[in-house]
Amino acid sequence: MGVAGGRFPAPVPNLQRSLARLNVRLALYQPDIPQNTGTILRLCACLGVPADIIEPAGFPVSDRAFRRAGMDYLDEVEIERHVSWTTFEAARRQAGRRLVLATTRAAVRYVDFAFAPGDVILLGRESAGAPDAVHAAADARILIPMRPAMRSLNIAVSAAMILGEALRQTAGFPAPAPEGQP
Numbered sequence: 635m636g637v638a639g640g641r642f643p644a645p646v647p648n649l650q651r652s653l654a655r656l657n658v659r660l661a662l663y664q665p666d667i668p669q670n671t672g673t674i675l676r677l678c679a680c681l682g683v684p685a686d687i688i689e690p691a692g693f694p695v696s697d698r699a700f701r702r703a704g705m706d707y708l709d710e711v712e713i714e715r716h717v718s719w720t721t722f723e724a725a726r727r728q729a730g731r732r733l734v735l736a737t738t739r740a741a742v743r744y745v746d747f748a749f750a751p752g753d754v755i756l757l758g759r760e761s762a763g764a765p766d767a768v769h770a771a772a773d774a775r776i777l778i779p780m781r782p783a784m785r786s787l788n789i790a791v792s793a794a795m796i797l798g799e800a801l802r803q804t805a806g807f808p809a810p811a812p813e814g815q816p
């Protein structure tokens with residue numbers, strides 16, 4: 635589903651439509667900062683990765699900063715909005731997709747984790763990460779190693795690093811345009 639006419643699609647009750655295809659997805663848990671969400675959705679658009687937004691978000695989806703960061707790329711990304719963690723989680727479980735949570739509260743380095751094409755990579759909110767219940771629901775928790783005393787990376791930077799590794803492992807990068815073509 636694209637974001638037609640500059641408007642965000644309405645929340646859908648489940649993931650059934652796009653879950654038919656087995657690719658890695660990126661999910662955002664109650665995102666706080668519109669610029670980060672826009673940047674991540676642009677990343678998803680460029681790499682051909684569908685995105686899930688688990689609401690409530692900390693900003694109106696029509697927020698100008700959000701639109702500015704994502705620019706016209708938002709027309710090219712498949713986005714599904716979920717009204718709550720509960721509805722997202724029910725649909726994900728029904729579809730049999732693994733939930734891979736990116737969190738600083740993990741022991742497994744993302745480069746050591748074996749990604750699979752159906753995985754949903756979930757990022758926590760900028761202000762508070764993901765709550766305990768989300769940690770408990772995850773099939774795996776992965777970490778980007780950092781120097782001691784460093785609290786966390788920016789969420790969009792985390793998304794780019796982990797998505798790059800997941801697509802590398804699953805041969806999921808889009809085919810590049812023929813040489814000389816944009």
Ligand SMILES: C[S@@+](CC[C@H](N)C(=O)[O-])C[C@H]1O[C@@H](n2cnc3c(N)ncnc32)[C@H](O)[C@@H]1O
Binds near residue numbers: 737764786
């Ligand atoms: C700004 S961070 C959240 C910081 C929050 N205060 C906390 O304690 O979790 C936003 C999200 O980026 C991802 N993230 C940031 N640094 C990470 C790291 N080193 N390893 C894995 N995920 C990371 C996580 O998904 C995190 O929930």
